[in-house]
Amino acid sequence: MTAGLIMKSFKKELAFNIPQRMAFVNITGDVQNALAESGIKEGLCLVNAMHITASVFINDNESGLHADYAQWLEKLAPHEPVSFYRHNRTGEDNGDAHLKRQVMGRETVIAVTEGQLDFGPWEQIFYGEFDGMRKKRVLIKIIGE
Amino acid sequence: MTAGLIMKSFKKELAFNIPQRMAFVNITGDVQNALAESGIKEGLCLVNAMHITASVFINDNESGLHADYAQWLEKLAPHEPVSFYRHNRTGEDNGDAHLKRQVMGRETVIAVTEGQLDFGPWEQIFYGEFDGMRKKRVLIKIIGE
Amino acid sequence: MTAGLIMKSFKKELAFNIPQRMAFVNITGDVQNALAESGIKEGLCLVNAMHITASVFINDNESGLHADYAQWLEKLAPHEPVSFYRHNRTGEDNGDAHLKRQVMGRETVIAVTEGQLDFGPWEQIFYGEFDGMRKKRVLIKIIGE
Numbered sequence: 192m193t194a195g196l197i198m199k200s201f202k203k204e205l206a207f208n209i210p211q212r213m214a215f216v217n218i219t220g221d222v223q224n225a226l227a228e229s230g231i232k233e234g235l236c237l238v239n240a241m242h243i244t245a246s247v248f249i250n251d252n253e254s255g256l257h258a259d260y261a262q263w264l265e266k267l268a269p270h271e272p273v274s275f276y277r278h279n280r281t282g283e284d285n286g287d288a289h290l291k292r293q294v295m296g297r298e299t300v301i302a303v304t305e306g307q308l309d310f311g312p313w314e315q316i317f318y319g320e321f322d323g324m325r326k327k328r329v330l331i332k333i334i335g336e
Numbered sequence: 337m338t339a340g341l342i343m344k345s346f347k348k349e350l351a352f353n354i355p356q357r358m359a360f361v362n363i364t365g366d367v368q369n370a371l372a373e374s375g376i377k378e379g380l381c382l383v384n385a386m387h388i389t390a391s392v393f394i395n396d397n398e399s400g401l402h403a404d405y406a407q408w409l410e411k412l413a414p415h416e417p418v419s420f421y422r423h424n425r426t427g428e429d430n431g432d433a434h435l436k437r438q439v440m441g442r443e444t445v446i447a448v449t450e451g452q453l454d455f456g457p458w459e460q461i462f463y464g465e466f467d468g469m470r471k472k473r474v475l476i477k478i479i480g481e
Numbered sequence: 482m483t484a485g486l487i488m489k490s491f492k493k494e495l496a497f498n499i500p501q502r503m504a505f506v507n508i509t510g511d512v513q514n515a516l517a518e519s520g521i522k523e524g525l526c527l528v529n530a531m532h533i534t535a536s537v538f539i540n541d542n543e544s545g546l547h548a549d550y551a552q553w554l555e556k557l558a559p560h561e562p563v564s565f566y567r568h569n570r571t572g573e574d575n576g577d578a579h580l581k582r583q584v585m586g587r588e589t590v591i592a593v594t595e596g597q598l599d600f601g602p603w604e605q606i607f608y609g610e611f612d613g614m615r616k617k618r619v620l621i622k623i624i625g626e
Binding site for chain 1: 487488490492525527529531532533557558566567568569570571576580583584586587588590618620622624
């Protein structure tokens with residue numbers, strides 16, 4: 192327990208332009224750097240995709256698993272046929288990406304303890320892109336003391 | 337970075353009674369109004385379904401996409417046959433709704449920056465109802481300064 | 482609205498060693514005890530799995546529903562054949578568990594109001610294990626006043 196602290200707030204954005212339609216990018220180091228820059232020692236760290244065809248999630252930094260995720264998401268919400276999705280009548284071809292993002296989630300909230308991301312042994316933070324070849328951003332917001 | 341702030345806390349509930357079994361309702365304006373009422377400028381805003389057959393999530397305000405979500409969720413967790421779900425042996429008929437809610441999520445956490453919901457260009461907040469024709473509530477909790 | 486409060490921070494871990502591969506454990510009482518111990522009256526409570534083949538989620542305390550979840554998750558991401566998952570080429574057999582965890586989520590954030598978890602009528606917190614027979618942990622982090 193820590194008490195009697197004055198609240199601080201810190202914000203940072205990360206930028207992406209992924210050359211593939213679907214990819215997973217490890218952003219753990221970027222979030223750790225933002226936390227160090229904030230000087231916050233105890234609090235909560237929100238990391239969220241700012242776009243609605245992308246995810247931020249925590250899982251394993253293992254390429255085989257990422258290939259499993261890609262194959263599984265493609266089965267749950269196939270990109271083709273593009274005409275299957277009513278959303279694509281707007282002129283987009285990313286209807287599937289809006290579904291894939293719901294499975295993987297928009298955001299994660301991470302405890303900050305003694306100035307560190309308070310992680311279990313294998314937790315790593317990933318940006319999940321499901322409609323790449325566009326500029327996208329991730330928001331990091333940390334509050335605490 | 338902002339520092340030396342004193343923490344504030346604000347709570348508000350939204351009420352729903354959706355005439356269909358499944359529907360998506362844009363609540364972005366309600367959450368913006370709650371934030372304005374709170375006077376909080378920097379912090380985190382939690383928005384969660386208070387019921388376990390409903391969701392709060394962030395995605396696109398596009399009716400074709402919402403129709404895609406409804407069809408996709410019905411495929412992943414069909415309402416019929418009602419007798420398929422062990423949960424429905426309790427007398428309920430909403431076993432499917434408890435599954436659909438897990439795909440779409442219970443809650444979202446949104447950064448508050450300079451008194452605004454800190455959103456990307458297309459982010460909108462939705463209440464997702466999967467077992468309507470009942471009174472339901474959503475909780476908004478904002479902490480910060 | 483409450484204002485003029487000084488921020489506090491509290492952390493606690495829960496430990497598990499589930500004898501089955503998949504199980505759901507009600508941890509609502511543990512989180513309530515942690516909140517009472519913290520003395521925090523207004524704020525946010527993060528509860529997250531510290532392992533990447535497990536979930537923390539909020540839903541109904543009903544055994545039929547939990548059996549429905551288990552059957553549904555096994556259909557969405559079957560454990561067998563183990564060789565289906567590229568991740569299992571690392572020597573693991575838990576590729577499916579990493580997928581199941583994404584459907585059910587890593588974490589939940591709960592409002593704290595007047596010293597209580599601010600819950601709707603049926604909300605209960607569960608630890609979801611998808612790769613049991615190992616030591617696992619859950620993190621509770623509460624910030625507020």
